[in-house]
Amino acid sequence: MLLIRRIMAFVFMAGAFLSISRTAEAGYAHYIYDVQSGKVLASQNAEAINHPASLTKMMTLYLTFEALRTGRLRWDDRIVMTKNAASKIPFKLGVPAGQTITVREAVYGMAIRSANDAAAAMGDHLGGSEERFGVLMTKKARQLGMRNTVFRNASGLPDNAQVTTARDMAVLALSLIRDYPREYKIFSQRSFSFRGRTIKGHNNLMYRYPGMDGIKTGFVNASGYNLASAVVVNGRRYIGVVLGGNTARQRDNRMAELLDQALPGGGLPGVAVATSGQQKRPAEGVAAFTSNAPTPRPRTEIILGGTTANAASVTPYATVPQAAPIQNVIQQGGPLWDIQIAAAGSQAAATGALNSALPLLADFGQIAPSVQGSSSGGREVFRARLTGFVDRDAAARACSVLQNRSIDCFVVR
Structure with missing residues (x-):
């Protein structure tokens, strides 16, 4: 039976990858979307195949939140930092192989610091191995409507077969906001405390763009600088994705420019700010909510x-x-x-x-x-x-x- 499952997983991954026959272009793309009206406000190369880099962790977190909601995980559960996870390059929490971290620590590490070891440890825990977790990630991507995405690992570290599009990343960002609104607040935090030290995030545009309350940055050499952003202006939700920036600053400035052009008032101070960007004490509140939340x-x-x-x-x-x-x-x-x-x-x-x-x-x-x-x-x-x-x-x-x-x-x- 185990052999059959492995064969089916391989066939699924092979089929998913072959269905995306284009080579990842690692070029520039953007996609700006008005959630309420369903209107695409700006789009360039939105269906071009690129590498997601650490935007991948949005899917790892989606499946983690799903496991919390269904009771498979609890916030205070401990997961093992596997040898595979501990071997990942920074950014990382730096916990040695064989030791444990809590689910809460893993989630905050992924969402705020983009910790690669935390993502891999969660993938190993939920999937049995990071490779099998990639199969689960890709399957969930199809269910959400991400038609051109293949995941191979939980962190977004380089893998030629791990590909996505700007549109697909917008789907994933909005899926997190829609399906897990309380947990989504974690993305707005500037830092978190981890075993006596403060670990700061680096989603710098979120800290200076009014109304922005998430969501994720990413970079590997093959992708360039990526960013998925979510903004609320006058009660309306907007999603933006930029892939393939030349530098982090250039990527951030480009996202701000696109939003200023597309949004009423350009998200200027005094328009409106989503309260999820103002929360200051997420850990216990999030845990208390999600442990009892219905499917x-x-x-x-x-x-x-x-x-x-x-x-x-x-x-x-x-x-x-x-x-x-x-x-x-x-x-x-x-x-x-x-x-x-x-x-x-x-x-x-x-x-x-x-x-x-x-x-x-x-x-x-x-x-x-x-x-x-x-x-x-x-x-x-x-x-x-x-x-x-x-x-x-x-x-x-x-x-x-x-x-x-x-x-x-x-x-x-």
């Missing part, structure tokens, strides 16, 4: 560039049928609904209201916080909203939960 309902996959398929029915070799461009995330029949819980005079007050409300709605699972800034009567108002409810009834039920705890709210479309 998401079946939903249609992300639609980027006008294609869609039902994620539950996608096979590794399925052809995605064409459709007219429609709203990016469709969950069982129509537009998403929000609830507004406050209209405050400051961003801090609006964020505080969201921090009070979110722990009460863990059973709803799919929601994400948003702060929307606007002017009213000559003064600035910040509206605190929880967004992403599948229908009006779900939003109304959530509002009732809050009202029972003396938190005023109302449903908005």
Whole structure:
């Protein structure tokens, strides 16, 4: 039986790779996407095959969050730093082979510092080996609608067969935000504490671009400098991907330039900032939420560039049928609904209201916080909203939960 599984895994990887017959170009590409409208705002070489570098870790984290949600992992579980993982080059946590790290340490190491050893250790743990984990990663990529991506390792370290596109990386970034909104907040952290030392992140554009709350940088010689970014402006979510930058600074400046050109107001200070970029204490809160979170309902996959398929029915070799461009995330029949819980005079007050409300709605699972800034009567108002409810009834039920705890709210479309 084990031999059959190995043969099937090999056949799957071979088929997935052969289906992407073009050679990785390692050239420049970008893709800017408006989540709410489903409109591609800017695109260049978006379907060209490139290497993902450390953007790979977004998929490693997606599968880690999935394992946490289903109970296969817990945040305080310890995983072994295998010989394979310990041998990876920096950036790394530097834990010797045979010792252990917690799942939380591995997640923070991957998301904030892009630690290669943490990613490989997680791959070895979840897949039995990093090679088999690559098969799982590629299978999940197909299910999410990433039609031109093949993963071979968990970290993104050089492998000629590990390839992707700018569009596919946008699909993956949005899948993380959509499916794991609480865990996604980790990407916004500037640093984390690891065994007595502070380890800083290096997503420098996120620290200076208003409204940006993630998501991941990457570099290997074969890829150039890569970046996947997520921004909220006036309550609207935008995803940007740049692949093949010449330097980290040039890549960051190019992303900022593209967003400034495509977004209303260019993401300038005072427009609006997603509250996920403001969270300061993620560890225990994230762990407490995800350990009890329900499995998401079946939903249609992300639609980027006008294609869609039902994620539950996608096979590794399925052809995605064409459709007219429609709203990016469709969950069982129509537009998403929000609830507004406050209209405050400051961003801090609006964020505080969201921090009070979110722990009460863990059973709803799919929601994400948003702060929307606007002017009213000559003064600035910040509206605190929880967004992403599948229908009006779900939003109304959530509002009732809050009202029972003396938190005023109302449903908005």
